[in-house]
Amino acid sequence: MSLLMSFLGGSLIGLAAIGLMFFNGRIAGISGILSSALLPKERAGSDKETGLAWQWFFLFGLVSAGFVYALLSGSSSHNQPQFNQVSTPLLIIGGLLVGLGSNIGSGCTSGHGICGIGRLSLRSVIATGVFMLTGMLAAVLIH
């Protein structure tokens, strides 16, 4: 049952990501969207976009889903996810590495693992293989 939910939830992620490509021509890579929103590139004068960048609207939707879920699941704190799987210093090191690595490697789980492999991009297949391996290495050693 939980594996079926994982598959169906995954399909919903795929639908959201391909929808963004089909309608807007954009890759649903969360690290890229976040860094474009927070640290926008200086664009040439050809940029016709006005107002808040589309990236902020995507992030608004993503964060809203979490708030709705938190409200619906209410005070039943036993099924709240736990984020302190490791000590605070390790958690901060983990965050730094995730941010730095996704910036240097041009993508994260969503951009490479779903949208990139979804286009059968060689770069993304390799990147996903590498971060799965180092992720397993870190998890085996630390947990």
Add this chain to the structure above:
Amino acid sequence: MNNKWIASLSGLLFGAGLLLSGMAEPTKVIGFLDLKGLLDGSWDPSLMFVMAGALSVYISVFHLYVKPRVKSRTSANSAISSGPVCDSQYHLPEVKKPDGQLIFGAGIFGLGWGIAGICPGPALVNLGSLDISLGLFMLAMITGLYIGKLSQNYLGSQAQA
């Protein structure tokens, strides 16, 4: 329809998918990455099913509907209307070949992912939990993104000089 409405809807669905699939929970991610679980039977294969679900939708729709439109822009095939629905062009990466920077960055990213069990999507979708540990992770992650951007700007300006 406006591309910003599409972006909001896509973000909302993406977040719902992360939450329903269980991938927003670090324990599920670590349960997959920590292969020691194979020894005592506690290994959690969920992440593979999430990837399979997402890729089955993405690969099929991309190759059936999107790729012909991308191609029709480069060949003069006007039979298929080209371009995405709400934009004049597809924004796809220009770099095609793997390089050292890609492998180095992906390696670092994976280490952080395996340590904390959190990647950027789940970090954002979990902001609603108002959890302090998650907030710390988020701040560190944004700092990491910023350091990456600064160092690449610096290296880029060095290369141009």
